[in-house]
Amino acid sequence: xxDIRNFRAGSAWQADGWAQDATFGIDAGGxxxxxxxRGETIGRWVLPGMPNLHSHAFQRAMAGLAERRxxxxxxxxxxxxxxxxAIPGRAPQDxxxxxxxxxxxxxxxxxxxxxxxxxxxxxxEMLKAGYTQVCEFHYLHHRxxxxxxxxxxxMSLALVEAAREAxxxxxxxxxxxxxxxxxxxxxxxxxxxxxxxxxxxxxxxETLRAHEGDGLRTxxxxxxxxxxxxxxxREVLAAAPARDCPIHIHIAEQVGEVQxxxxxxxxxxxxxxxxxxxxxxxxxxxxxTHLTADETARLARSGAVAGLCPVTEANLGDGxxxxxxxxxxxGTLGIGSDSHISVSPVEELRWLEYGQRLATRHxxxxxxHPGDSVGETLWRAALRGGAQASGLPVGELRPGARADLLxxxxxxxxxxxxxxxxxxxxxxxxxxxxxxxxxMRGGQWVVRDFRHRDEARIAARYRQAVAxxxxx
Amino acid sequence: xxDIRNFRAGSAWQADGWAQDATFGIDAGGxxxxxxxRGETIGRWVLPGMPNLHSHAFQRAMAGLAERRxxxxxxxxxxxxxxxxAIPGRAPQDxxxxxxxxxxxxxxxxxxxxxxxxxxxxxxEMLKAGYTQVCEFHYLHHRxxxxxxxxxxxMSLALVEAAREAxxxxxxxxxxxxxxxxxxxxxxxxxxxxxxxxxxxxxxxETLRAHEGDGLRTxxxxxxxxxxxxxxxREVLAAAPARDCPIHIHIAEQVGEVQxxxxxxxxxxxxxxxxxxxxxxxxxxxxxTHLTADETARLARSGAVAGLCPVTEANLGDGxxxxxxxxxxxGTLGIGSDSHISVSPVEELRWLEYGQRLATRHxxxxxxHPGDSVGETLWRAALRGGAQASGLPVGELRPGARADLLxxxxxxxxxxxxxxxxxxxxxxxxxxxxxxxxxMRGGQWVVRDFRHRDEARIAARYRQAVAxxxxx
Numbered sequence: 001x002x003d004i005r006n007f008r009a010g011s012a013w014q015a016d017g018w019a020q021d022a023t024f025g026i027d028a029g030g031x032x033x034x035x036x037x038r039g040e041t042i043g044r045w046v047l048p049g050m051p052n053l054h055s056h057a058f059q060r061a062m063a064g065l066a067e068r069r070x071x072x073x074x075x076x077x078x079x080x081x082x083x084x085x086a087i088p089g090r091a092p093q094d095x096x097x098x099x100x101x102x103x104x105x106x107x108x109x110x111x112x113x114x115x116x117x118x119x120x121x122x123x124x125e126m127l128k129a130g131y132t133q134v135c136e137f138h139y140l141h142h143r144x145x146x147x148x149x150x151x152x153x154x155m156s157l158a159l160v161e162a163a164r165e166a167x168x169x170x171x172x173x174x175x176x177x178x179x180x181x182x183x184x185x186x187x188x189x190x191x192x193x194x195x196x197x198x199x200x201x202x203x204x205x206e207t208l209r210a211h212e213g214d215g216l217r218t219x220x221x222x223x224x225x226x227x228x229x230x231x232x233x234r235e236v237l238a239a240a241p242a243r244d245c246p247i248h249i250h251i252a253e254q255v256g257e258v259q260x261x262x263x264x265x266x267x268x269x270x271x272x273x274x275x276x277x278x279x280x281x282x283x284x285x286x287x288x289t290h291l292t293a294d295e296t297a298r299l300a301r302s303g304a305v306a307g308l309c310p311v312t313e314a315n316l317g318d319g320x321x322x323x324x325x326x327x328x329x330x331g332t333l334g335i336g337s338d339s340h341i342s343v344s345p346v347e348e349l350r351w352l353e354y355g356q357r358l359a360t361r362h363x364x365x366x367x368x369h370p371g372d373s374v375g376e377t378l379w380r381a382a383l384r385g386g387a388q389a390s391g392l393p394v395g396e397l398r399p400g401a402r403a404d405l406l407x408x409x410x411x412x413x414x415x416x417x418x419x420x421x422x423x424x425x426x427x428x429x430x431x432x433x434x435x436x437x438x439x440m441r442g443g444q445w446v447v448r449d450f451r452h453r454d455e456a457r458i459a460a461r462y463r464q465a466v467a468x469x470x471x472x
Numbered sequence: 473x474x475d476i477r478n479f480r481a482g483s484a485w486q487a488d489g490w491a492q493d494a495t496f497g498i499d500a501g502g503x504x505x506x507x508x509x510r511g512e513t514i515g516r517w518v519l520p521g522m523p524n525l526h527s528h529a530f531q532r533a534m535a536g537l538a539e540r541r542x543x544x545x546x547x548x549x550x551x552x553x554x555x556x557x558a559i560p561g562r563a564p565q566d567x568x569x570x571x572x573x574x575x576x577x578x579x580x581x582x583x584x585x586x587x588x589x590x591x592x593x594x595x596x597e598m599l600k601a602g603y604t605q606v607c608e609f610h611y612l613h614h615r616x617x618x619x620x621x622x623x624x625x626x627m628s629l630a631l632v633e634a635a636r637e638a639x640x641x642x643x644x645x646x647x648x649x650x651x652x653x654x655x656x657x658x659x660x661x662x663x664x665x666x667x668x669x670x671x672x673x674x675x676x677x678e679t680l681r682a683h684e685g686d687g688l689r690t691x692x693x694x695x696x697x698x699x700x701x702x703x704x705x706r707e708v709l710a711a712a713p714a715r716d717c718p719i720h721i722h723i724a725e726q727v728g729e730v731q732x733x734x735x736x737x738x739x740x741x742x743x744x745x746x747x748x749x750x751x752x753x754x755x756x757x758x759x760x761t762h763l764t765a766d767e768t769a770r771l772a773r774s775g776a777v778a779g780l781c782p783v784t785e786a787n788l789g790d791g792x793x794x795x796x797x798x799x800x801x802x803g804t805l806g807i808g809s810d811s812h813i814s815v816s817p818v819e820e821l822r823w824l825e826y827g828q829r830l831a832t833r834h835x836x837x838x839x840x841h842p843g844d845s846v847g848e849t850l851w852r853a854a855l856r857g858g859a860q861a862s863g864l865p866v867g868e869l870r871p872g873a874r875a876d877l878l879x880x881x882x883x884x885x886x887x888x889x890x891x892x893x894x895x896x897x898x899x900x901x902x903x904x905x906x907x908x909x910x911x912m913r914g915g916q917w918v919v920r921d922f923r924h925r926d927e928a929r930i931a932a933r934y935r936q937a938v939a940x941x942x943x944x
Contacts, residue, residue, distance in 0.1 A: 341901055354786035432814055
C-alpha cells in the first residue's frame with residue numbers, strides 16, 4: 001500500500017449525508033481507495049467535484065456581447081418568432097433565435113488555436129468554480145467554409161489539449177448536425193462548419209475513441225431533432241460506438257421548436273424521442289424545458305438525465321423546467337454551464353431553485369419532504385446525474401471513484417457558525433464570493449488557495465486570442 | 473485649489489455614457505470637484521458606487537439558515553396560506569410567512585453588540601461588492617421583551633457605528649411598526665421589540681436627526697400598510713421630519729398582503745397608498761411586486777422609486793415586478809439587498825433582467841429600444857433611483873456629488889477585449905467572480921485590490937458574534 005496517499009477531512013459529503021472526521025486514500029491511478037492510516041488534513045468541508053454536463057466552450061469568449069438589444073436586422077428568422085410571446089404592436093424583441101445569429105457570427109472567426117485558448121481559460125474557470133469534469137457538446141468541426149480540417153478531428157483535439165492543460169477531465173461529445181430545420185432544409189452558410197454525413201460522423205467518433213484514456217471519455221451527441229433526421233438518428237444509434245457510451249441531445253428548449261416538431265412529426269420533441277428511441281440511462285436530454293405532465297413522468301421513468309442549464313436558459317429566455325413534478329417522479333438531473341455566460345455550479349443550482357420559487361410563490365421547492373435541505377437535495381442530485389451523463393465513476397467520495405474533490409473555504413464569514421445541517425445551504429444560497437478554496441482532480445491538486453496551477457499563462461494566451469478575434 | 477486631489481480614468485461612466493480619458497478632482501470634503509491638472513491614474517473602467525436602497529442588516533447572519541423545508545409546525549400562519557398557490561393534496565409548503573417565523577426566532581437573540589458586529593461585516597461585504605451607500609430599514613428597536621433600551625436609540629446607534637467602522641454611508645430609516653395585521657391586531661410576542669406609538673417614534677426620529685452629518689442621513693420608514701394604521705400614517709407624514717427626508721415603505725410584496733388589504737380597505741396596497749398619501753419623489757415603495765397595469769402607470773407617474781430586491785424576492789418566492797411596463801411608463805427604480813441572502817448589485821440586476829426573460833421568453837427586456845444595452849440601462853437606472861431613495865447627491869461622477877466610485881478589474885479575463893460598448897454588459901452578465909477591484913467612498917479608498925481596509929478585524933468580531941448566537 002506504499003502508493004496510497006492518505007487524507008483526512010473534518011466532514012466529507014457522501015451520498016447519504018456528511019461523514020464526520022473522514023479519512024480516505026488515493027491510489028497512484030488517481031482514484032479513491034480504502035483509507036490507511038491518517039494522513040494530511042485537507043479541510044473542514046470536503047465535497048465531491050461537480051460534473052458539468054453541457055458545454056459549448058467557444059461561447060465563453062462572447063459572454064456579455066449579446067446583452068444589447070438587436071437592431072431589427074437581427075430579429076428572429078421568419079417562422080421562428082414565438083406567437084405565444086410576441087407582443088402585439090411592439091417592435092420584434094430579441095430572443096433565442098436572434099441570439100443564435102450573434103453566436104454564429106462570433107463562431108465564424110474561431111479556428112483551432114482560438115478554440116484551444118478559449119477552452120483552456122474556460123476550463124480553468126470551471127475548476128476554480130468546482131467543476132472537475134466537463135461534457136463538451138462540440139459542433140464547431142470544420143473550417144468556416146465547411147471544408148474539413150486536416151486531420152478532420154483538429155478542432156476536437158484542440159479541446160482535448162485544452163482540457164489536459166487545465167487539468168479538467170473531458171467527456172468529448174462530437175455533434176451530428178445535418179439539417180437546418182425539421183423540414184430537412186440544408187444547412188445555412190453559417191451552419192456548414194457544423195455538418196457531417198452519418199458515415200463521416202461515425203469515422204470521427206472512432207478516431208476520437210482511440211484517444212480515450214485518463215482524462216478523456218467520448219460519447220455521441222445528436223444536435224437536436226431539428227438537425228438530425230429520423231433515419232440518421234436510427235443509423236447512429238445502431239452503430240457500435242453508441243451502444244456503450246453517453247448519448248446527449250438538445251431538446252425542447254424553445255417553444256418554437258416544440259411547435260415545429262408537432263407540425264412536422266405530429267408529436268412534441270420529448271414525446272417523439274421517447275416513442276422512437278430506446279431512451280435509457282445512457283441518455284442526457286439537454287434542457288427538456290417544455291414538457292407536458294406525461295412527458296415529465298415518462299422522462300423520469302426512462303432513467304435518462306435531464307441536463308439543466310438554468311443560467312443559460314434564463315439568459316436565452318427559454319423558460320422553466322417542471323422541477324417539482326420531475327423530482328416527485330424520481331427523475332435524474334444534472335447541470336451544465338452551456339453558453340458560459342456564467343461558470344458556477346452555485347449560480348446554476350441557486351437559480352434552478354429560485355426560478356421555481358418565483359413561478360410557484362413558495363419556498364424550498366426542491367426539498368420535497370419536511371426537513372430536507374434544498375442545498376443538499378440539489379448538490380446530491382446534480383452529482384449523480386452529472387456523473388451518469390459523463391459516463392464515468394465520478395461525483396462520489398468512495399473507493400473506486402475518481403479522486404475529484406473540493407475543499408470549501410471555512411475561513412469565509414459566509415460559513416462562520418455553519419454546521420453540517422446548514423453548510424451546503426450556505427454554500428449554495430449565501431453570498432456571491434467563491435467558496436471553493438482547493439480543488440483536486442484525479443488525485444492531483446489543480447487549484448490551491450483559489451489559484452489554478454497554471455492560470456497566469458492560460459489567461460495571457462486567452463487575452464491574446466480574444467484581442468485577435470475582436471480585431472477580426 | 474491646494475486641497476483638490478486630481479485623478480484620471482481610462483473611461484468614466486456618466487449619466488449619458490462613457491467619457492474617455494476622464495479627469496476629475498476630489499475636494500477635502502470628499503466631493504467631486506472640477507478637475508485641475510492631471511493626477512493619478514486609478515484604472516481603465518471607473519463607475520459611480522451603487523446605493524443599496526433596502527437593508528435589514530441583522531438578517532445577514534441567517535443567510536443559508538432557512539433553505540431547509542420546514543416541519544408542519546412552522547407552516548404558514550392561518551389566514552396567510554396563499555390560496556392561489558397552495559397545492560391541493562400536498563403538505564403545506566414553505567413560504568414567505570414560514571420564513572418570517574424563522575427570521576423572528578433568529579432576531580430575538582440579537583442585541584446591540586451582535587447587531588454592530590453583523591452590520592459591520594455586512595457593510596464591508598457591500599463595499600467590496602460595489603455598494604457605497606446603504607438605506608437601513610431598521611425595526612429591531614427594543615429589548616426582546618419589548619422594553620426600550622437606555623437610551624432608546626441604542627440599536628440605531630449600533631448601526632451608525634457599524635457603518636462608520638466599515639466606511640459605508642448610511643441612510644438610517646427607523647421603522648414605525650404598530651400592528652400585526654390589516655385588522656389592527658396587536659403585535660405578537662415576537663413583534664413587540666419592533667413597536668412604537670407615534671409620539672415615541674417621532675422622538676426617536678428627532679434624536680437620530682441630531683446625529684446627521686458626514687456619512688449619516690436619516691429618513692422615515694413605515695413598515696407596511698398592515699403594520700401602520702391609516703391615522704398613524706397621516707400623523708407621521710404631517711410631522712416636520714417627514715417633510716424633507718426620504719420616506720420608505722414595504723408594499724405589495726405578497727399576494728396574501730394584497731388580498732388582506734382589499735378585504736379591509738377596499739383597495740390594493742399601492743392603489744390605497746397613492747389614493748391616501750402625496751406619494752412623490754421622496755418616496756421609495758419597497759418591492760411593489762404585485763401591481764395592476766393602472767398601479768404600474770400611476771406609480772411611474774408619481775416620481776417615487778420602486779425599491780426592487782430581486783434576489784430576496786426570488787428567495788422568498790414573492791413574484792416578478794412588471795419591469796417592461798414600468799420602464800415604458802418612465803418609472804424610477806433602484807435595488808436593495810434586503811435580507812442579504814446575497815450582497816451584490818451584479819446578482820440583483822442580472823436576475824432582475826433574467827426573471828423577466830424567463831417570464832416573457834424574450835431576451836434583453838430592460839433594453840427598451842434597439843441598440844440599448846441591458847447592463848447600461850439597469851446600472852444607470854439603479855444609480856439614479858438609489859440616489860433618490862438615499863436622499864443624497866450620490867450615484868454620479870460630477871462636481872458636487874459625493875466622491876463614491878468603483879474601479880473594475882481590467883486584468884480579469886472576463887473583461888478581456890471588452891470595449892465601451894460591451895464592458896457594462898460583461899460586468900453585469902458574465903461570470904461569477906467579483907470584478908470590483910478598488911472602491912472609494914467620500915473621497916477615501918475603503919477597498920484596494922479586493923481587500924477592505926479593516927476586513928480581518930471586522931470579520932473576526934463577526935465570527936465571534938455568530939458563534940455566540942449559534943450557542944444561544
